[in-house]
Amino acid sequence: MKKAFFSLFAVLPFLGACDDAKAPAGNPEVVAEAQKVWDTKCSTCHGKDGKGDGEAGKVLQPPPRNFQNSSWQADDARIRKVIVEGGAAVGLSANMAPNPELKDKPEVVEELLKKVKSFKP
Ligand code: HEC
Known part of the structure; x- marks a missing residue:
């Protein structure tokens, strides 16, 4: 019994390590997951092409950010924070x-960051 107890603890860190060794940003699985988040969540407000013209976004005031607007600027750290913690975390709309x-899932956030920036002309 005692032996089984200890071997469980010997194995746990390895399981943890496997979990940490997740696919990095750029990995096709991660890109697909980020795309799914974009398609099912973000695009409902920000629009498929990032123009801020998604169905759910139309009634919002202020409107969702238009990522194609060349005057829009936000640094990467801020974009990551907004994605995970929401607009209110940086003084923007809580919508x-x-x-x-x-x-x-920082690797998925990284792909969403790339996506958001990719709309810029
Ligand atoms: C319910 C509608 C809604 C959804 C869903 C949504 N957003 Fe937004 N988003 C907004 C609104 C509204 C703003 C503008 C807030 C403002 O200007 O005060 C915004 C702003 C932003 C900004 C701009 C931050 C800045 O500094 O200008 C980023 C980046 C962003 N959203 C990314 C995303 C991503 C990525 C997703 C999907 C994970 C997402 N949003 C989902 C409504 C939404």
């Missing part, structure tokens, strides 16, 4: 909802 489930 930009937080996505706490992405907190442990």
Whole structure:
């Protein structure tokens, strides 16, 4: 019994290590997951092409950010924070909802960051 107890603890760190060795940003699986988040969540407000013209965004005031607007600027750290913690975390509208489930998925946030920036002309 005692032996089984100890071997469980010997194995746990390895399981943890496997979990940490997740696919990095740029990995096709991560890109697909980020795309899914974009398609099912973000685009409902920000629009498929990032113009801020999504169905759910039309009634919001202030409107969702138009990522194609060349005058829009935000540094990467701020964009990451807005995505995970929501608009209110940086003094923007709370209609930009937080996505706490992405907190442990920095690689997906990284892909969403790339996506957001890719719309800029
Ligand atoms: C319910 C509608 C809604 C959804 C869903 C939504 N946003 Fe937003 N987003 C907004 C609004 C509204 C603003 C503008 C807030 C303001 O100007 O005060 C905004 C602003 C932003 C900004 C701009 C921050 C800045 O500094 O200018 C980023 C980046 C952003 N959203 C990314 C995303 C991403 C990525 C997703 C998907 C994970 C997402 N948003 C989902 C409504 C939404």
